[in-house]
Amino acid sequence: MLINLTPKSLMGLGTILPGGITEGSERLGLSLIKNRIIEKTSFRSLYIHDTQKTAIEKLSGTAILFCGRDPDNLKTYLLDKAVLLDPGVYYHILPLIGKAEIAVCAPLGTRLEGISLQEKPHSILPMIEPTEIFTLLYHEKERGFSFKGEKHDFWELTYVEKGMLHNVVDGIDYVQNQGEIMLFLPNQFHSQYADRDQRVFYTTIGFSMQLANSESFNGTIFQTDHEMRTLFRRIFEERDFGKMYCNDLILCYLKELIIRLLRSHQVESVVNSVPAESRYAVENSIVSAAEVYVKTHLHKRLTVSEIAESIPVSETYLSALFKKNNAESLNHYINTQKLALAKDYILRGEYTFTQIAEMLGYNNVHYFSQCFKRYLGITPTDYAKLHKGE
Numbered sequence: 001m002l003i004n005l006t007p008k009s010l011m012g013l014g015t016i017l018p019g020g021i022t023e024g025s026e027r028l029g030l031s032l033i034k035n036r037i038i039e040k041t042s043f044r045s046l047y048i049h050d051t052q053k054t055a056i057e058k059l060s061g062t063a064i065l066f067c068g069r070d071p072d073n074l075k076t077y078l079l080d081k082a083v084l085l086d087p088g089v090y091y092h093i094l095p096l097i098g099k100a101e102i103a104v105c106a107p108l109g110t111r112l113e114g115i116s117l118q119e120k121p122h123s124i125l126p127m128i129e130p131t132e133i134f135t136l137l138y139h140e141k142e143r144g145f146s147f148k149g150e151k152h153d154f155w156e157l158t159y160v161e162k163g164m165l166h167n168v169v170d171g172i173d174y175v176q177n178q179g180e181i182m183l184f185l186p187n188q189f190h191s192q193y194a195d196r197d198q199r200v201f202y203t204t205i206g207f208s209m210q211l212a213n214s215e216s217f218n219g220t221i222f223q224t225d226h227e228m229r230t231l232f233r234r235i236f237e238e239r240d241f242g243k244m245y246c247n248d249l250i251l252c253y254l255k256e257l258i259i260r261l262l263r264s265h266q267v268e269s270v271v272n273s274v275p276a277e278s279r280y281a282v283e284n285s286i287v288s289a290a291e292v293y294v295k296t297h298l299h300k301r302l303t304v305s306e307i308a309e310s311i312p313v314s315e316t317y318l319s320a321l322f323k324k325n326n327a328e329s330l331n332h333y334i335n336t337q338k339l340a341l342a343k344d345y346i347l348r349g350e351y352t353f354t355q356i357a358e359m360l361g362y363n364n365v366h367y368f369s370q371c372f373k374r375y376l377g378i379t380p381t382d383y384a385k386l387h388k389g390e
Contacts, residue, residue, distance in 0.1 A: 024055025
């Protein structure tokens, strides 16, 4: 969980610099400040200066500071303030999403110290491995149905296709709506029911899985996106048609589904753990990442699902966050950006409307013309005539 940077939370490791990196360089008696762009998502070594202090400030993006006096027990902070770390403190900085720019000021003598790895450095080993599926069932339940509950020594995944399902786990009632997924851990007692006026249609998959850390799944309801729903469809297609190696493909699809759930949930859980006073900056970074992705991929057929996966967050989460921050939907933003570029192409006069439609990822020129008029109130032809000679 991310810790808010305060003098109290950083006590024993360093201090906050109200005057930023400039104040840090003055206190260190140094004028050399190095700016770095960080993009890596993991690290295998830590920085440390044994005898001198180190000043650090985030300049752009959203960054996370890992630091501590024990390399095996690091604290994790949202780096939204400049800090001056004490001598003998191990540290590393990663972007939360995309990339971030940081400034570092330290005397000569900063060194790198490797951290121990559990896996072989040149091997690719699985962290998640579904090994066997015991049940793969589709349920159509009557209004107000009630299941008294059970527990078993394997995982169970529940996906609601229609309606609303109540899952009671450890005395807590979790409401699972259409398009949502919830997993029950091995030997976790769970019961289920529907409201008296609700029918519910859902899928359950019971399976064994090797997984080092199950906490991300405990009591979590996941939103699905287009790719996840496609994986569900493929799982049942393989089961129903029984082609060669269908069992292997079903396990592969299940593994991909679980990985996508974890990836989409990772950033969202970090954001939710950020103190309220700092959360806006983190949410704004996610929205900015989506905007950058749109602007750099205008020449293809963009979907919200694809943009969300690039961050990565769930499609539902990104759509809600974008609308909250920008007062417009992400789909609306995609179209306005594409059509702004379309206007530029029309004014150049180098391409036909059909070519422009193809270049910007529209299905055909007729759909392009419809979108152009819907968003701009004028057809491409009239726009070209109106601005002829500019």
